[in-house]
Amino acid sequence: MSAVVAFPRPRAASDEAPVVEVRSLRRRFGERSVLDGVELTVGAGEFVSIIGKSGCGKSTLLRLVGGLDTPSEGTIRRDPSLNLVFQDARLVPWRNVWRNVTLGLRGEPLQRRDGARRVLAEVGLEDRIDDWPATLSGGEAQRVSFARALLAEPRLLLLDEPFGALDALTRIRMQNLIARLQRDHGFAALLVTHDVEEAILLSDRILVTRDARIAAEHHVTLPRPRHRTDPSLLPLKQALLADLGIADA
Amino acid sequence: MSVRSDTIIRVGVPVVLVLAWQAAVSSGILPDNYASSPAGVVEALATLDERNLLWPSLGTSLARAAVGFLIGGSLGVFFGTLVGLSVRAETVLDATLQAFRVLPHFALIPLLLIWFGIGEQPKIALIALASFFPIYINLYKAIRGIDPRLSELAAIQKLDRWQTLRDITLPGALPGLLIGVRFALAGAWLSLIVAEQFNAHSGIGFVTMQARLFSQISTIVACLVLYALVGILIDVGVRLIERRTIAWHASERAR
Numbered sequence: 001m002s003a004v005v006a007f008p009r010p011r012a013a014s015d016e017a018p019v020v021e022v023r024s025l026r027r028r029f030g031e032r033s034v035l036d037g038v039e040l041t042v043g044a045g046e047f048v049s050i051i052g053k054s055g056c057g058k059s060t061l062l063r064l065v066g067g068l069d070t071p072s073e074g075t076i077r078r079d080p081s082l083n084l085v086f087q088d089a090r091l092v093p094w095r096n097v098w099r100n101v102t103l104g105l106r107g108e109p110l111q112r113r114d115g116a117r118r119v120l121a122e123v124g125l126e127d128r129i130d131d132w133p134a135t136l137s138g139g140e141a142q143r144v145s146f147a148r149a150l151l152a153e154p155r156l157l158l159l160d161e162p163f164g165a166l167d168a169l170t171r172i173r174m175q176n177l178i179a180r181l182q183r184d185h186g187f188a189a190l191l192v193t194h195d196v197e198e199a200i201l202l203s204d205r206i207l208v209t210r211d212a213r214i215a216a217e218h219h220v221t222l223p224r225p226r227h228r229t230d231p232s233l234l235p236l237k238q239a240l241l242a243d244l245g246i247a248d249a
Numbered sequence: 250m251s252v253r254s255d256t257i258i259r260v261g262v263p264v265v266l267v268l269a270w271q272a273a274v275s276s277g278i279l280p281d282n283y284a285s286s287p288a289g290v291v292e293a294l295a296t297l298d299e300r301n302l303l304w305p306s307l308g309t310s311l312a313r314a315a316v317g318f319l320i321g322g323s324l325g326v327f328f329g330t331l332v333g334l335s336v337r338a339e340t341v342l343d344a345t346l347q348a349f350r351v352l353p354h355f356a357l358i359p360l361l362l363i364w365f366g367i368g369e370q371p372k373i374a375l376i377a378l379a380s381f382f383p384i385y386i387n388l389y390k391a392i393r394g395i396d397p398r399l400s401e402l403a404a405i406q407k408l409d410r411w412q413t414l415r416d417i418t419l420p421g422a423l424p425g426l427l428i429g430v431r432f433a434l435a436g437a438w439l440s441l442i443v444a445e446q447f448n449a450h451s452g453i454g455f456v457t458m459q460a461r462l463f464s465q466i467s468t469i470v471a472c473l474v475l476y477a478l479v480g481i482l483i484d485v486g487v488r489l490i491e492r493r494t495i496a497w498h499a500s501e502r503a504r
């Protein structure tokens with residue numbers, strides 16, 4: 001891996017190819033099809049959110065795209081530079097922060113530590129570079145895992161409810177952070193969430209999953225930066241809640 | 250309770266016991282020719298040293314334990330890693346090894362004596378056996394017990410086999426391995442004591458046997474004290490290693 005010193009790259013024409021192409025995807029567990037006939041394309045630099053009820057196969061879809069699981073039927077094409085951020089920060093408890101960030105990276109320790117320092121600075125954790133994971137708060141641990149995911153400059157970031165385990169305030173700060181990181185690095189993102197507001201704030205496109213497939217699609221055309229108090233978010237919020245089968249009385 | 254008063258109690262209890270023992274013997278409550286006395290033990294140790302028996306015997310016994318432990322421990326690490334990492338190796342080996350384990354290894358002494366004669370070999374073999382199983386079992390279980398979610402992480406970070414072993418599997422299994430090492434060392438030391446009871450020509454066991462022939466209670470108790478002290482030192486040593494090698498573990502527990 002040569003990406004020890006990696007700056008946002010200029011967009012070349014070849015960079016514009018989709019980073020994910022899923023065709024006729026089916027995933028069965030025993031008799032039950034958790035995903036059935038999923039079609040999904042994510043363009044370069046595009047931020048796509050997936051929302052849906054708990055247990056409707058969102059994590060399964062993300063694991064399939066990430067290559068952690070194999071489809072029962074159908075095909076998945078993905079950019080090989082992808083990385084995945086789990087809901088738990090999933091730091092290796094016996095490696096300190098910078099060694100977690102550079103996990104899997106080859107090269108001189110000093111050079112790797114410098115690389116870690118650079119991405120840690122981006123998530124505001126430069127001063128925790130030598131600490132043990134167990135000494136971090138939930139939000140800090142998740143920021144370290146973002147730093148780890150970003151280190152090799154992936155063109156696609158898969159995010160499985162990355163803020164799900166955090167308190168409401170930390171969550172807001174993390175949403176702002178991911179918006180900033182995406183603006184700076186230009187990666188495409190596939191975010192699983194069940195927070196409608198989060199999806200609207202961050203996404204170019206929102207997909208709603210239901211009955212094992214993608215049931216609805218919304219393009220979000222609101223200008224950025226978006227503010228959670230902006231009343232123009234409301235119509236989309238209502239539409240999404242309706243898609244999710246939640247009557248907003 | 251404060252750490253300081255804790256320490257005082259920890260050190261105080263044995264000191265009081267030793268003083269009571271001495272007082273009981275000095276006052277004649279405890280017959281001297283039955284239980285010796287702390288002063289008698291110190292004297293016996295000094296005599297052993299004068300006869301140039303103390304350090305050489307201790308050295309011989311320690312060397313025996315060390316060789317047996319190293320042989321049994323290395324085999325334990327090898328098979329523990331192999332069976333921990335490979336399901337096929339587990340299928341082939343684990344049931345057989347576990348079957349051996351249920352047999353108390355002291356039961357093998359007669360066989361070992363027939364196979365190896367009465368020299369150093371049966372002693373070393375017994376110590377090696379006692380060291381093997383704790384390390385094998387604990388390492389194998391520790392490798393299997395590593396959080397499977399970390400394997401997913403390894404896949405996402407594109408770790409190769411060697412990196413996975415170095416960054417995930419082995420450090421994750423280290424606390425388990427060290428528990429195994431502690432049990433193995435305790436087992437090795439116990440087996441040494443047993444092994445030296447039959448036919449030793451050197452070592453602490455030999456000194457004990459001689460003392461028994463001449464009913465030198467003080468020397469026998471002095472040897473017990475030596476066995477105990479070495480046992481304690483070994484345990485302290487392993488704890489120190491634990492603290493140094495798994496600093497992350499301490500911070501994990503402090504949560």
Ligand SMILES: Nc1ncnc2c1ncn2[C@@H]1O[C@H](COP(=O)(O)OP(=O)(O)O)[C@@H](O)[C@H]1O
Binds near residue numbers: 034052
């Ligand atoms: N490895 C598995 N074996 C059997 N069933 C599974 C497995 N993984 C997920 N499932 C089932 O698939 C369904 C979708 O799970 P998941 O993708 O985790 O849902 P979510 O949308 O909440 O992320 C659930 O009913 C779950 O029980």
Ligand SMILES: [Mg+2]
Binds near residue numbers: 060
């Ligand atoms: Mg899920």
